[in-house]
Amino acid sequence: MDKAVKSKKANADSKPETGYESFDERAARGRALRDTVPRSSHAGWKPAQGRRDPVELLIESNEGRLSHLVPIRFGRMSASPFAFYRGAAALMAADLATTPTSGIRVQACGDAHLMNFGGFATPERNVIFDINDLDETLPAPFEWDLKRLAASLVIAAQYLEFPSSETIRIISGLVREYRERMHDYASMRALDVWYDRIDLQNYEDRTGDPAVIEAARKRIAERIEVARRKTLPDYLYPKLVCEKGELPRIKDDPPLIFHPTDELAPGFTSGYAEAIAAYRESLAEHVRILFDRFYFVDLAIKVVGVGSVGTMCGVGLFMAGDNDPLFLQVKEARASVLEPYAGKSLHPNQGQRVIAGQRIMQAASDVFLGWTRGRNGRDFYIRQLRDMKMSVVIEDLDEGLLRQYARMCAHALARAHARSGDAAAIAGYMGSGKTFDDAITEFATDYSAQNRRDHREFVRAIREGRIEATTED
Template sequence: MGSQMVSRRIYADRTEQSFESAEERRAQGKAYRKELPIEELGRYVRSDRDPVAILKKQDETRLPDLVPLRHERMSASPFTFYRGSARLMAFDLAQQPNTGQQVVACGDAHISNFGFFASPERRLVFDLNDFDEAAPGPWEWDVRRMVASVVLGAKDANYSDEDVQHLAQQTAHAYRIAIRGLSQQSALERYYQSIDEQLIVDRLDASSLPAFQKVAAKARRRTSVQAVTKMTELDENGRLQFREDAPVLTHLIDAPARDLRKLYREYLASASPDIRLLLEKYRLIDGARRVVGVGSVGTRCYVVLLQDAVGQPLVLQIKEAVTSVVTEFNKPNASTPDTLQRREHNGKRVVDHQRILQAVSDPFLGWGSAGGHDFYIRQFRDMKGSIDLSKLNARGFEEYVTGCGLLLARAHSQSPALHWIAGYLTKGAKFDKAMTRWSMAYAEQVDEDYKRFVA
């Protein structure tokens, strides 16, 4: 009996040394408003920098033949430029005032990086869907990237200045209200929260429903079978292979092909036991390089074609993971979540942080290395879909960005800083207005940078 009491006391001492209650953390956040008034978050601090030089630094690690395509895609509009310039914004964000509280951050939470995908139970869910830059960092960085993207996206869709400001403020409002609400829930309740197709249908305005239903129906059709139908052909021996479609889809020469097989073996070792056993029923029959996205163009990205014993296909995507721009420019402190290893494998970093930030994740996630590069692996087109913002009416756009704000808050609520942030954020609209003011100013900066980039 005595030894049990000693054991309990030792255990309590170890866990309670740095443990603070939700009330204590909220009080700390509230008190910090005196150190950094919320209005101060709305002040955009300009820095003397060369935007083109900062962006071209990334070109040094990209595949040289794809760099012109990356620049071409970024040059389409200020919004596409913004999507491809996470590194430039991370540099700028490091110059801005922040509270010093850090979370597991998405690192690239612009509004085009939210979308639909299949849960392991085959539900269609809506959530953050890009984690290449995910790492511990200031919570304000994600909010600023999200709200600024609303400004640029709305301008791209030709909304009036008044409507742009309203949409930006609504996004920040949704985040603030969600953070405060989530802080009243238990950690388990927050962990299990997700937004699925039915929840969206129940809440959408009737005028927005057709656009959503069209996207949802298209997402359900985006499977490995559909990908194989569109992307493959039979070779002269009747075997299935990827169809050459340069520069988007190209077959590999011998050395990269060998690297890909080595990488696939490493991936199997990283996969969960159930997926590893499942994939024993498949054989790898082809691989190809595939160009994706805007900011990702030039990184090494591949698709591999697998086939089971009855000829059914499965397509996996293998994507290079490089050092996060958040990690590059952020300065860790005592509040930084301990989710990074000292010699971090960047593929593992992406997978680990995706699992933290998403309510449900692709069960096929894994990682590996080849040719001196880190990669992560996932299913290709597993009911993935995104909403074309240009097809939304004003009410639909507002509902969409509101959902983005809610989901970013849910992602941030997985970190210990939640209650501190909830205490810092007031019941009033000071934060909403500050984020809007900052984002409107930053959108002007993006316009200037875009003109220099395309000059």
């Protein structure tokens, strides 16, 4: 971290001597930051002198991954510039660290591209829209998340071959929505900000196109019903489990689902008793009572996503009785890609880091959210598998729906940042005009071109045999 970033971090993290500042004082503090880091300084993108070879950085990011799965990761990333961007969070983190920073820190997502937002069920069984992947979460400048989200929308619009004029409209609308929502949160009571949530079943947008909103509501209702069916044990159990032998077992489907050896996942022969006990201790006391009704049956490695491919991710099967299964997703938690630039996590376990970030940023979190550490020293966090989790299908979106989806992502990101950061200072810094909107829009457009160049270099490296990639059918 350079001296300028350290100085700004110290400025943002310091508290006033009195312990209290009014809304106007906090907003003024945000406006004052413009003197040091003008809003227009966020505009555009040019690679820093001596920028690392993107292929080398991605190869480095494979350290500690399961080597035989890395070609699947690279194969998925090679599919398009959009797929590449999803797997290149480490690359963009290095690039963001070279850009001007406001000095206002929040609990950042760390990988706020549009596919990491979506719907999921709360413990009360309501379906909300929120950030739903926080593997890289860490305190960092608020604009890093916004820049990554905005760039992902440009890349998605280009992937869908939308006109450039419509793409600019989508991105400027995204940034404006974030800015206006942050102004709203800045004037709300602290508890009202904390309790706010985006209810998918009753979704409303005060400024969106009524026809698009109605189409979005219809699409959402359909997706909720599909997700509800796919979460039911009667659907999941036969899809994932076979009942040959004394106990049910998760079905193998190599290379995407397979049972590990004891060498790969120490503790296999003992039923992971130590790791499960540590996970249980991370749960709230009342949840332990529920968890104790289930006994461990089986665990298999399950390849998921793009950026997570090659990490130790799996699915665990627990049973409370016949026809009473619980599927838990086990995800390896590695150091955040932001850590070299924003500072180390304060949590001793990287799974704990992820969960702490989720509980800060999300309006509601899975009741079974917990963490543990394996005998091999790897950190993990655990949650229910699928639990009505819904992600957008990019190919299904037209221009109006992508514009609406972008606004929903901006709303969710602003709400998440307002929970951990100073909404008044952020709002004061951004202001009420278009200066900040235009700057981020220009950055996102320019960075999408950098992503295309990096993707071409990546594909060339595969073609020349520098890296190995496996294309799935």
